[in-house]
Amino acid sequence: MKTMLIPANEVRNETRVQNSRFITSLSPAFSVEEARKFIRRIKAEFTDASHNVPAFIIGHGASLISHASDDGEPSGTAGRPALAVLQGSGLGDVAVVVTRYFGGTKLGKGGLMRAYGDAIRSVLEIASFAQKAATYTVKFSIPYSLYERTRFLINSHRGEILKEIYLENVTITCKLLTEQYIPFKLYLKELTHGNVHTEILESDKFSIFPINK
16 A cells, blocks of 8 residues: 655744745645645744745645645746645645745845755655554553563554553553554464454544654
């Protein structure tokens, strides 16, 4: 299954080119309305800026909606290069605003295109990512003697522990990618000599799943 990358959370970074400040704000957005709401919020935060250049991509693959605007910069020098970098990143469900405070030196068409493209690249370098994928939420109980090895097993199968209850045994609730569930179940069965029952509590077709760097 192809990974559908998204930003894990909102992030911001600043670059400077010839005394102009470029403040790039990036966020996950799962609909056009969410993207526009984020853009309005950033513009309201930086009302005194020279420009607030927006771009967003909603969806993945063949099913996506993209948009960008130059917000008063010369045509094709801001929104288009910003969107091009986003498209090249492989991300979907992402919105970004590049806020520019003019520093007194004109950058020219080529300079502006590089500056806006580099602003997007710079925020992507510090961003954390997640994937939108099908998952199972799974529950099972294990003896304390197998607790650490079970945690290692969950981690090695890219799982995420959601809850642990410590009673006579340890009851663990975790989230697993659907493609990892059967291999995990087989390893867990081997680890516990078949003395464990896994229960699928929930199936989510599009779950937001962290990616460990």
